[in-house]
Each structure stands twice: as structure tokens, then as C-alpha cells.
Amino acid sequence: MSKKGRVLFSFVLILSVIVPVSEGNAEERKQEPTQPVQLENLDRGLIAASTPEGNFLSWRLLADEVTGHTDKGLTGTTFHVYRNHNKIAEVEESTNYLDENGGEESNYYVRAVEDGKEGEASDKVSPWEENYYDLPLQKPEDGVTPAGESYTYHANDMSVGDVTGDGQYEFVVKWDPDNSKDVSQNGYTGNTYLDTYTYEGELLYRIDLGVNIRSGAHYTQFLVRDFDHSGKAELMFKTAPGTKVITYDENGEVTSEEYITMPEEDKEAGYSHSDDYRMSSDDYYNHIVEMFMDWHEHEEVVNGSWPETLEESFGLEPRYDYPLSREDAESLADYFMDEYAPERSERNTLRELEGFILNGPEYLTVFNGETGEELETIDYKPGRHDDGLMWGDYAMSRIEPGNRVDRFLAGTAYLDGQKPYAVFARGYYTRSTLVSYSWDGNHLEEHWYVDSGWTPMDNPFNDSPHGTPGTNEEFSSITTQGNHSFSTADVDGDGAHEIIYGSATIDDDGSLLYGSFDTLPEESADPGAEARLGHGDAMHVTDIDPDREGQEIFTVHEGGTYAPYGYSLRDAETGEILYGEYTGEDTGRGMIGDVVPEQEGMETWAEGLWTADGEKISDDMPGTNMNIKWSADLTTQIIDGAVDETPVITDWKEGTLLTAEGTRTNNHTKGNPGLVADVFGDWREEMLVRTEDSSAIRMYMNTEVTDHKLYTLMHDPQYRSGISWQNSGYNQPSYPSFYFASDMDWEDVPVPDMKRSPSLDRLHDTLEAYIENGEVTGPLSHQLTHSLRQAAHHHDKDAMKQARHFMEKFLMHLERTHQERHLSEEAEKDLERQGEQILETWKN
Structure with a gap:
């Protein structure tokens, strides 16, 4: 995949999701959103890989290219496939192709065809040597703790975002020291780092979170999204004194180190970036x-x-x-x-006890995703208040200062149905809080704040605060309901996302939709009592049962004899239990997927394998670490391999499909890849895992030809938000808003009505394509290129008068009659249309 220049500004893609209402559905439940929803303006995402049968190609269908459906997939844009500038195929029924005559020297691009006319060419690609690509990494140097313990680094969780505005994803990689800790574990940790890489492996910058952010799965949840409608993604996460941005030259030498901006009141209070709050x-x-x-x-x-x-x-x-x-x-x-x-x-x-950070300022910072520049820093809400005393960290038999107080979660959600909001959470065992923000390019604005209040205790050194209602009556029922990750989905059909906070759900407006309770059975610790479904380690939210209206929630529960269920399937809108079982123990893992294709609906498993409507199929079950949408037939596969095992992708029926030799998963027994997401290619997900020595991120894709056609999952708002929060806490899979399985009814797939805003990057790519294929020639090619470059330059400087001037010059060059011999009719119409759209936007 070639690299595009970063000097051109890109507007965002706009998408209106129209949810189909099948016959007999309740119209009051499914309301069609009236406003567009912001998603990324992605390029074609073309990838090629060498296989024994030839070169496999895969590319994206964008959401605005869908026109209808068949019994095997969606219909829409047809694509012409080119090898070495020669057209070799026309593909209509899918977005992949096997070139049996291709070789290692072949290069490819595709063109969308609309009304019989070819559009712009995708980037040219050459085939990977295998079914994977290694993204080279720059590993941080080893370190030594204040206790004299040495530590080294390995690549950990990841996220993606288009930080440069060119339609391609960049990769944000979290570096964990090998002494990172669970929040309840004693000891010092090394610093956490966040790197942003291009596809080619260029390190754009490194953010050192500093000594005052502890390292571990519960401390740093990082969001990578375009929050401000700019076309370029920002980064947002918790910071502290000592957090700094590091940039490098082409030789890997440090060129700058910039600390985040400390609030004036903190500086006046004597805090500084040299402070070290780690406790001996x-x-x-x-x-x-x-x-x-x-x-x-x-x-x-x-x-x-x-x-x-x-x-x-x-x-x-x-x-x-x-x-x-x-x-x-x-x-x-x-x-x-x-x-x-x-x-x-x-x-x-x-x-x-040592290594904990129980004092000092806590911040939330927004960073420019392309440069790493700090954009704004505010106080983290809520603050820790104390070392965990009021959070219940001293009340249980195990005294764990800094535990319940430092349980963090984060994600993005379309709270107004239009744009992604950032959501940050603190606490889920006792006091539980969530706060949401919008970002307008200059400032964070709080949207709403949810706080259960403290869980009352008679004695903070000897009490049982779990399951106790909070002091805030409105949200008192959300205590002890949160999981190690939350999900986002439109559970009530109003076009806006809710926050599924474990066994409670917060409505899009910040009110409580429900908290889930049920009666404890006879064999429990308190028969007949009403109890919270409570905390759990895994949760999955999507349309699990296609015969029911709306989405469902499958959750495992940790409460043992004090929980009504060890696992349960609930109606996502109401929280009503559809089926479940009391286990009397901490049911630690659970998963869903289409692993038995002959059964309608997805299967669920935690204690045995069950159908979507609650029938037990088997005592045996697939793995529970992570699932992946991998196969050509739309079934679900499982990623296994934890600690020091080699990761594998397995199918419940077919066995092992892939062994990722030379790689490792993350987060110890959780066995998570760095990321599982539809990063490029067709609708199938890629598996991104670190190599054993963390010298690279290895990106695996499936090279099996599929005849199912679907737009990229990244253009489903629920799925895209899921990728944002996948790195949070105990990593969980991302799911689309619709039923995704081998027996899916394509008529029920949401059909987007996408309206993309004009894009300078897209206009630049279109112009380059026409120059390359000879439809723009002679001095005109230089005149247009120069005018467009100047327009982008002045736009980036916010000199809009000059930007409009050069865009007008661009259009003037196209209109001159003597230029006709240097310009095809199709190129003139295409370039003129895009240029006029941009100019109209700038005038507004």
C-alpha cells in the first residue's frame, strides 16, 4: 500500500444509516435517524497477498456504494481489476479476486465503475510474500525500577485511526513493560508508551505517559477517533504530570520532547513535571x-x-x-x-506495598493524531478522592489500596446519533462513574456525567460494599454492575448509542435506562432476595437471535453465590433475562458466534454450548479468548493461544485454520491479539499480533475467496465504536449493529445512505490518476497540481481567502477552451464537480 502525502486536508465522510423495518416490526421501536452520522472517509484499502494458487486481492466496498441486496450479499459498485496497468477482471459479486497468473513482480489497482464509467484508481499495491504483513516497530529501551528491578518492553494493545486524512489507517501501539501489573498487584512498573505508526512503519511520534501513570490493563484506555469532524483522528486518554510527546528524525534521533500543559492552579500549588508519586x-x-x-x-x-x-x-x-x-x-x-x-x-x-500512585494530579488530554501535539488538557473527572478508602479498598478481607479506585474504562459512542463522543469511566465494583465529552477541535465540552455516589459503609475497615446501592438515588443501582469493559449500541432503536455498562445500561442522554436484577435461587447465599446480576469479565452485544426484535446482551457474572446467574442472555433494550443459569461460582469467560451454521442464530457459551433461543447443544464449547470474522462463509472463528503459546485461529467444525508462528498474544491468560478489526480489504477482520521479539506487528488476512459482498464493517457505527473500546480493560470483540452470520438475511442489513463531504485528498488522488492514465496531460497537469497544492497549503494555515483563490484558479484552468486537447471530457467533469463542491464548502 503506497503512502500518500499528508499536506492535503481531508473532510469527513458523512453517513445516514437507514435501518430497514421488516414487515411486522414495531415502528415505534425502530426510528429512522434524521441526521447523518460521522464516519471515516476511507480509501479502497486494497491488499494483495501471494498464495499457492496465485495472488489474492481484497478491497473495500464503501457504504455509499451499496444499491441493494441479493440472497448472498449486497449489491453495488462493480470493480475493474488491473495488473501492471492492464485490466484483468471485472468483479461484481464480491470485493476480492484471485489472480492465478499473478507473480511476485505484479502490481495491482482497482477502479470503481459507475454508470459504465471508471472512477479513480486505488493506490497500487504489490503482493505480500505470505498471508501477512509485518509492520516494523521501534521498541523502547529497557529500564530499571526504583527497587532495582530490570524490565523490558513488548507491544500490547492497539487501535487504528486515519490521523493523516489520506483515507488509510495509521496504527497506535501501546508498549507495556514486562512488569506491568493488574491494578490489585503490588510492585513498581515501567512507563507506558503509545506510538503512532504509518502502514510503512514510520514512527510519527511517541507519547511517554511518565512515571505517574501505572502500567497495566486497567490504567490506560486510549481512544483514537475523529471527534471534531476534521477528517483526521485525535488521540484521547488519561495523563499525569510527566506525560510528554517525543518526536524523532529519520535516523531515530530525538528531535523534541514536549510535556503536556499543566493547569495554572496545579503549577501554583507546586506541582511539576519532575514529580514522582510512586510510593515506596x-x-x-x-x-x-x-x-x-x-x-x-x-x-x-x-x-x-x-x-x-x-x-x-x-x-x-x-x-x-x-x-x-x-x-x-x-x-x-x-x-x-x-x-x-x-x-x-x-x-x-x-x-x-510499593509502586502504587495514590496521590497527585490526574488529567485528560487530547492529542493531534498526526503530529502528537497536545491540543487540550483538563482535570480527569472524577478524581480519585483518596487512596481507595471510600471506594471500599480497605473494607474487604483483602486490603487493596489503589484497586477499586483505579478501575478505568473508555470508549466512543454516537450519543446524538451523529458524531462520536468520548466516554470515560472510573469504578465498577462500588462507586461507578461515567462522563462523556464532545471535542470541537479546540475544547472538550462535558456532555453528561453519571455518578452512583459512594456505597455507604458502617466501617471502612470491615464491611461489604459490593452490591450496596449508591448514595445518588438516580444511579444507585449501577454499583457493582460494571464489567472490565463496556459496550456501545443503539439498544432502543432511536438512532443514538447507549452505554451497556455490564449489567446496567445508560441511555444516550445520560439517564439510567435500567439496572438488571433477579431473584436469588434456593441454592444461593440468600434465597429469594432480589440481587444485581452484577460484575463480570466478558460481555457481547449485537443481534444474537434474528427471530427477536433488536439486539441481545450475553454476559458472564462473577458474583458466585450472590449472583442470580453465572451467565445470561438479556434483551438489550429492557434488560429482561431470556435465558441463563445459576452457577454459584465466578464464571470467568464467555463468548458468542456462529459456530454451528446449521442452527439458526448465534451460539453462546460459558458453561456448555447453547443456541440463541436457549437450547443446550453440547457440554463442550469453543475457546473464549477472542473471536474473529475470518471465514468466507460468514461463520465465526476463535483465536486461541495465551501466555507463551503460539496464537491459532480455529473453527469449531474444521479445526485449526491458521497457526501464527513466531507471534504472541497479550494480557497473559486473556490471550488477546493486539487488535482484531476490519482494517483493510473486504469485510472480514484481520488479526494483528506482535512478533515474539516485538520487532513488528504481524497483520494476518484470510486469502480465501468469498462471494459474499458487504461494505466495510468500519462503516457500521456500532462496530466502529467497538474498535475504539476494544483496547479497554479486558479486550472484547467488536460487533456490528445487525445480525452477522452464515444464515443472515441480507434484506435486514442496514442500508446506508452516505453523503461524503468533498475532500482535497480525494481530489488530489483523482487528479493524479487522470494524469497517470493520460487523461490530463501537458502543461495543464502542472497548472492543476500547483493550484491544488497551494489551495491545500493555505487551507492548512487557515488562510481561507487565499485557499479559495487557488481553488478558483484550479477551476479556471479546467474551463479554458484551449485546454481541451490536454483534458478528457470525463476528467473535466469529475475534477470540476469535486472542485466546485470544495469551493462551495469553503464559502460556507
């Missing part, structure tokens, strides 16, 4: 002492909710006067660490 064991001891010295002033003590004395909290006879002196606070801290905590659990080794 001595620091933590002093932290406890100071917390005890201030006990009498704690808000919950003052209002009478908590014991007046620490002795009462620990079950001791009164012995100290309050406020505590340092000496008395140290005596109580010694008792707490050496006697009270170990008696509650042998895992409470608080004297050894």
Missing part, C-alpha cells in the same frame, strides 16, 4: 500515618457514618486521644499493618 514502602507507611492523624476530620467520621476512633474500627478498646499525635498514629499504623491486616488475609502484606 516507607512512603506508604507515612501515608497511613498521616491518614490516621487526620481521622477526626474525615467527612464520614464528622457526619457520624464511620466510627469516631480507629480503635473502634479495628475492634480495640479506646486508648488514644484525638486528634492523634504522630506517635499515636504510628502505633496504630503498626498495629494495622502488622496485626489487623494479616489476620484478615495472609495476602495483606502492607509493609511490602
